[in-house]
Amino acid sequence: MGKISPVSAKYIVHANIQIEGVVDRPDVIGAIFGQTEGLLGADLELRELQRSGRIGRIEVAYDTKGGKTFGTIQIPSSLDKAETAIVAASLEVIQRIGPCDAKINVQKIEDVRISKRKFIVDRAKELLKYWISSSMPDSQELSEEVAHSVRMMEVQEYGKERLPAGPAVDESDEVVVVEGRADVLNLLKYGIKNVIGMNGTNMPQTIIDLSKKKTITLFVDGDRGGDLIVKGMLRVAEIDFVAKAPDGKEVEEITQKEILKALRGKIAVEQATLEVSESAAQKEANGRPHHAEESANEGFAEDDFHSRNMKARMMGKRPVREPEARLSQEQSDVFRQTAEELIGTRGACIFDDKLNVLGKLPIAELYSTLKNINSGIEAIIFDGIIDRELVRLAEHANIKILIGMESKVRPNETRIRLATVNEL
Numbered sequence: 319m320g321k322i323s324p325v326s327a328k329y330i331v332h333a334n335i336q337i338e339g340v341v342d343r344p345d346v347i348g349a350i351f352g353q354t355e356g357l358l359g360a361d362l363e364l365r366e367l368q369r370s371g372r373i374g375r376i377e378v379a380y381d382t383k384g385g386k387t388f389g390t391i392q393i394p395s396s397l398d399k400a401e402t403a404i405v406a407a408s409l410e411v412i413q414r415i416g417p418c419d420a421k422i423n424v425q426k427i428e429d430v431r432i433s434k435r436k437f438i439v440d441r442a443k444e445l446l447k448y449w450i451s452s453s454m455p456d457s458q459e460l461s462e463e464v465a466h467s468v469r470m471m472e473v474q475e476y477g478k479e480r481l482p483a484g485p486a487v488d489e490s491d492e493v494v495v496v497e498g499r500a501d502v503l504n505l506l507k508y509g510i511k512n513v514i515g516m517n518g519t520n521m522p523q524t525i526i527d528l529s530k531k532k533t534i535t536l537f538v539d540g541d542r543g544g545d546l547i548v549k550g551m552l553r554v555a556e557i558d559f560v561a562k563a564p565d566g567k568e569v570e571e572i573t574q575k576e577i578l579k580a581l582r583g584k585i586a587v588e589q590a591t592l593e594v595s596e597s598a599a600q601k602e603a604n605g606r607p608h609h610a611e612e613s614a615n616e617g618f619a620e621d622d623f624h625s626r627n628m629k630a631r632m633m634g635k636r637p638v639r640e641p642e643a644r645l646s647q648e649q650s651d652v653f654r655q656t657a658e659e660l661i662g663t664r665g666a667c668i669f670d671d672k673l674n675v676l677g678k679l680p681i682a683e684l685y686s687t688l689k690n691i692n693s694g695i696e697a698i699i700f701d702g703i704i705d706r707e708l709v710r711l712a713e714h715a716n717i718k719i720l721i722g723m724e725s726k727v728r729p730n731e732t733r734i735r736l737a738t739v740n741e742l
Contacts (some may be wrong), residue, residue, distance in 0.1 A: 326396055327610070328395065328396050328402075328431060329394070329396075329397070329427050329428055330394050330427070330428045330430060331394075331424060331427055332391075332392055332424070333391040333392075333393075333406070333422050333423060334389075334390055334422070334423045334425055335389045335390065335420065336388055336390070336421045336422075337387040337418050337419070337420040338386060339385065339387065339416070339417065340386075341387055341415050342594055343378045346380070346720065347376055348363065349412055349416070350376060350409065351365060352409065353412045353413075353414075354408045354409070358404060360407055360554055362401060362404060364405070364645075368715070372397055373393060373394070373396075373405070374397050375393030376391065376392070377391070377392040377393075378391055379713065379734045391409070391422065393405070393406075398541060400594070403427065406427055406632050407424065410423065415663070439482075444695070449503070449663075452688070458590060460632070463518060468531055470574070471598070472484060473506065474487075476524065477524030477527075478523070478524060479522040481515070481516040481522060481524055481643040482501065482502045482503075482527070483513065484502065484505070484511035484512055484513045486512040487528075489664070490512035491514060491538045492530050492533040493535070493571060494513045494514070495513075495515075495535065496513060496538075496569050496742070497516055497547070498515050498570070498719050499515055499517070502514070504577070505577065508577055513537075519552045521555055525555060525646065526554065526556075529555040529557065530556055533557070533558045533715055534555065534557050535556050535557075535560070535581065535584055536551055537561045537562075537563075537580065537581070538549065538556050538560070538562055538563070538569070538672065538717075539562075539567070540562050540563040540565045540568075542570075544562055544563070548590060549726050556588050558586070559579050559585065559587065560584060560585055561580045561583065561584035561585075563576065563580055564576055564580070577627070606736070627662060634722070645735070648673065651675050652661065652669075653669075653699055653721055654720075654742040657699050657721060657739045658739070658742060660700065661701060664680060665679065665681065665700065666684045666698060666699065666702075667700070668695055669698075676694075679701055683703065685711060688708075688711035688715045688717075691715050692715055692716060695717050696717070696718055697717065697718065697719035697720070698719070698720055698721070701722075702722055703722055703723065703725065703726060704724070704726060704727055704736060706726065709736075714734060716733060717734060719735045720734050720737075721738050722739075723738060725738055
């Protein structure tokens, strides 16, 4: 017997069935064929329609409760709408199934093509959404690459110190002074072209000369280093305004909104001087030493190594390094063996002051780990290069020894004992 393929069915008749007794599926199928036989004429005879494939397999699902049978009937059809409706209506003339009274109620005739069309539309929306979302980053990357190239072309070398600067320094009445080249690039990224970098913390003569004829806004990082720069610059150059990045952030990493907010919130140099004085007075009130030398030397505090290093840079001198303790023979042996084991692993090993291993971790997690601790670690040995960012984090975490495969930081630039595997 030919059967209609579900793919070729255009309509599906859905009906509910209620039987006053217990019957089986063959009883329901037999009643449908038997009680509609000869009812609709030869052209709509269910057996012939199913044999020719115009009516599909009749699906019956049922359940018995309390001596009664309830279920559903589904009949797929490839007839036209009128013929399908006639076949569906003929089901409701069935009043008995087997020995039991029965009632069939047609609920709906589903147009399969509408369901397929809805699926197509929904799927097309998903595909389009994915297409747009996956293609947009490529366009964004292209835009950022072009913008970065333009910014790089806009960076100029200004003055005899060849300072990084934007193209509008000469023509602008107001100039924004930042610390380094990365800060200049970030401001150029958002259209601020009257910017110049100091290339460090020592005020160049070029900027001192600029401050005599232009309005200068000193834009510093939102950390202790930024405060120290402000203290020193207020006495060296004719600064008019001071702006600070948000607390804990650097100028090179903040967004356009944060940059504009910081520049709009700049304060006059008189207020900055007052805040510096109040800060120094507060430190003295808290019992921290306040040396007479501090007033004579650009206003830097002498309470820690960073302050002395910053002061040395401000005065154009080589940074001072605290006396370092030599590694003991036991430390050298343990650290050398650990360093050799780490070669090629891209890992790091952390020790306490008793040379106990506190843990091992990938280098990728080392920076984030150091940001969350401030004590308890004596030494770190890792399969990588010692850079300034790692040294800064290690100083914050009060680490005494840092050993890597290579180092980009000179030993006299930090109080931490730096060493490489070859030196061990």
